[in-house]
Amino acid sequence: MSEQGNELRETVRERYAAAAVAVAGGGTAEDCCGGSDCCATGAIDIDENFGASLYGAADRDQLPIQAVAASLGCGNPTAVADLREGDTVLDLGSGGGIDVLLSARRVGATGKAYGVDMTDEMLALARENAAKAGVGNVEFLKGEIEAIPLPDNTIDVVISNCVINLSTDKPRVFAEMARVLTPGGRIGITDVVADDALSPAERAERGDYVGCIAGALSFAEYRNHLEAAGFGEIEIEPTHAVADGMHSAIIKAVKPAERSCCGSDCCS
Numbered sequence: 001m002s003e004q005g006n007e008l009r010e011t012v013r014e015r016y017a018a019a020a021v022a023v024a025g026g027g028t029a030e031d032c033c034g035g036s037d038c039c040a041t042g043a044i045d046i047d048e049n050f051g052a053s054l055y056g057a058a059d060r061d062q063l064p065i066q067a068v069a070a071s072l073g074c075g076n077p078t079a080v081a082d083l084r085e086g087d088t089v090l091d092l093g094s095g096g097g098i099d100v101l102l103s104a105r106r107v108g109a110t111g112k113a114y115g116v117d118m119t120d121e122m123l124a125l126a127r128e129n130a131a132k133a134g135v136g137n138v139e140f141l142k143g144e145i146e147a148i149p150l151p152d153n154t155i156d157v158v159i160s161n162c163v164i165n166l167s168t169d170k171p172r173v174f175a176e177m178a179r180v181l182t183p184g185g186r187i188g189i190t191d192v193v194a195d196d197a198l199s200p201a202e203r204a205e206r207g208d209y210v211g212c213i214a215g216a217l218s219f220a221e222y223r224n225h226l227e228a229a230g231f232g233e234i235e236i237e238p239t240h241a242v243a244d245g246m247h248s249a250i251i252k253a254v255k256p257a258e259r260s261c262c263g264s265d266c267c268s
Contacts, residue, residue, distance in 0.1 A: 008168050008209055015210050077159040078102040080250045081188025086110040087156040090180065092145040092173070092189075093117055093163030097126030097138075103159065104138045114155070115140045116148055146172040148180050155180045160189040162248070165216045166209070174229035184257035188250070192216040193236065195245040206243040213243055226253050 078099050083089060083106040091099045094115025104113040117123050117140065126140045143149040145160075146169045158177045167173050177187060194203050196218045207213025217225065219236055226234050231253035238247035 008215075077161050077188055077190050077250075078106065080190070080252070081157050081159050082186070083107055083157060084111075088154065089113045089157045089159060090148070090150065090155045091115045092148070092158065092160040092177075093166070094126055094140060095119075095122050095161075097129045097140065099159055099161055100126065100138050100140070101130060101133050101135050103157075104135045107137070109137060112137045112139070114138070114150065116143045116145060116150075118142065118144050146176060148176045150180050152179050153182050156182055156185050158185070158187045158189070160187075160191070162191055162212055164189065165192045165212050167215070170217065171225055171228065174225045174231070178229045178231065178255055181255040183255060185255045187231070187253050189252075190239075190248060190250055191222075192242055193222055193238065193247055193249040193251075194218045195247075196220045198245045203246065206246055213246055216246060219249075222251065226251075230255065232256050 085108045087107040089103040094117045100113045100115040194216045204214040209215045233254040235252040238249045
């Protein structure tokens with residue numbers, strides 16, 4: 001990774017570590033994808049485009065307040081991921097654990113939910129939240145989303161909430177998602193996506209990298225990266241604006257199922 005990429009990653013890590021410390025200390029992590037005074041403690045103005053306000057009251061009420069307070073995403077991937085009883089789910093950039101805990105309850109006792117995060121402080125907060133919620137079918141792993149610490153073909157569903165835009169090696173993230181998914185596995189994620197007409201420089205004018213804006217892909221770039229990683233049935237649907245020409249979007253795709261070799265020309 002380039003020196004600039006390493007610096008950006010460390011800036012992201014520091015910002016989200018500060019958010020976790022604020023929440024663990026009894027304060028509130030300000031919307032790290034929204035305001036410039038991110039991770040302040042105490043009373044804040046809720047940004048309707050990011051964070052806990054994007055979850056229904058029924059979801060928020062079943063979780064520890066710390067899990068809700070640490071939510072910094074741009075959507076609710078558990079509402080769009082079509083989770084099923086018995087699924088094994090992976091949340092990329094799991095933060096305080098809100099999406100992992102909601103997923104774990106949706107997939108039931110026969111399923112499991114993993115969370116991967118690179119920030120020690122967020123991992124500690126997520127594990128504490130899981131214990132408070134009494135949810136046992138979860139596991140939080142330290143790692144980077146560009147190098148997921150799980151074996152090939154072991155995950156049924158990958159979710160993520162406004163995290164892929166923060167990666168400095170997005171093609172690697174999509175390749176890793178494809179690697180860990182089982183054949184026929186699917187993704188249901190939320191992320192910030194830019195209008196195709198906006199150049200990277202124009203995206204940066206609308207917000208910084210850590211604020212989930214400057215690093216966002218365009219709609220066409222997102223689709224191209226997913227296709228390059230081997231995904232099909234790609235859907236990218238904007239839900240609400242987060243800046244001029246920038247949108248929170250729901251992204252769905254499927255890893256093709258393996259063909260059974262029955263014919264004489266199979267696998268040619």
